[in-house]
Amino acid sequence: MTTIGLATERAAVGIAKVYVDTWRSAYAGLLPNRVLLGMSYERQSREWSWVIKNRAEVQPVIVAAEANRGIVGFTSFGLSRVTDRPPGGPFATDSGKHIGEIYTLYVRPEYQERGIGRRLLASAFGAMVQKGYSRSFLWVLRDNPSRYFYERVGGQPIAQRRERLWGCTLDETCYGWTDLTQAVDRLGSCETG
Numbered sequence: 608m609t610t611i612g613l614a615t616e617r618a619a620v621g622i623a624k625v626y627v628d629t630w631r632s633a634y635a636g637l638l639p640n641r642v643l644l645g646m647s648y649e650r651q652s653r654e655w656s657w658v659i660k661n662r663a664e665v666q667p668v669i670v671a672a673e674a675n676r677g678i679v680g681f682t683s684f685g686l687s688r689v690t691d692r693p694p695g696g697p698f699a700t701d702s703g704k705h706i707g708e709i710y711t712l713y714v715r716p717e718y719q720e721r722g723i724g725r726r727l728l729a730s731a732f733g734a735m736v737q738k739g740y741s742r743s744f745l746w747v748l749r750d751n752p753s754r755y756f757y758e759r760v761g762g763q764p765i766a767q768r769r770e771r772l773w774g775c776t777l778d779e780t781c782y783g784w785t786d787l788t789q790a791v792d793r794l795g796s797c798e799t800g
């Protein structure tokens with residue numbers, strides 16, 4: 608059984624493991640090997656511990672845990688970052704006060720395709736609705752097959768961008784949800800428990 612809930616500092620070690628292992632599995636061939644090999648559980652653990660301790664209000668972290676396995680997935684989110692907001696359209700309006708952004712969403716490879724990603728996204732969107740956000744978006748590598756997950760869970764492809772990171776050119780697609788209340792209803796009605 609998978610439980611979904613807010614992360615405590617103790618979860619940081621498990622989150623770091625999910626983060627590093629999932630990056631290495633999902634981004635092999637998409638990001639340079641040196642970046643993936645250079646990742647460290649310890650460093651990620653310190654960083655996530657800091658986020659959970661110091662940014663709980665502005666960047667909540669929600670984890671999925673399995674009884675005998677610990678953390679198997681997590682998401683972090685918050686107010687949309689100005690540099691990430693797609694220009695034009697419903698995500699560029701006002702000061703961005705009501706626009707949320709999913710910063711990270713990862714499920715361990717061996718736990719994917721069991722409905723955990725959907726439940727994490729539903730929880731994040733639910734928390735955003737409670738904070739008064741009406742819309743949300745996220746950016747995903749265009750060549751990452753996981754982007755089809757976002758189409759499956761109601762995201763609309765709304766923008767493209769090209770970034771220079773780690774010495775390579777990365778094409779990214781932005782997925783948006785313009786009605787979070789409706790998105791929560793839809794995602795929630797598919798809960799798999």
Ligand SMILES: CC(C)(COP(=O)(O)OP(=O)(O)OC[C@H]1O[C@@H](n2cnc3c(N)ncnc32)[C@H](O)[C@@H]1OP(=O)(O)O)[C@@H](O)C(=O)NCCC(=O)NCCS
Nearest residue numbers: 633713714719720721722723724725747752753755756759
């Ligand atoms: C993307 C990710 C978070 C999805 O989580 P998940 O737990 O595997 O997804 P779910 O099981 O909740 O899938 C929900 C639906 O999307 C579908 N789906 C999931 N991954 C898919 C994919 N790669 N392609 C097509 N459909 C996919 C599922 O089949 C399911 O469909 P259903 O509605 O018919 O049941 C997870 O696969 C992951 O961590 N991927 C690697 C890391 C990554 O790329 N993260 C995104 C960074 S922004």
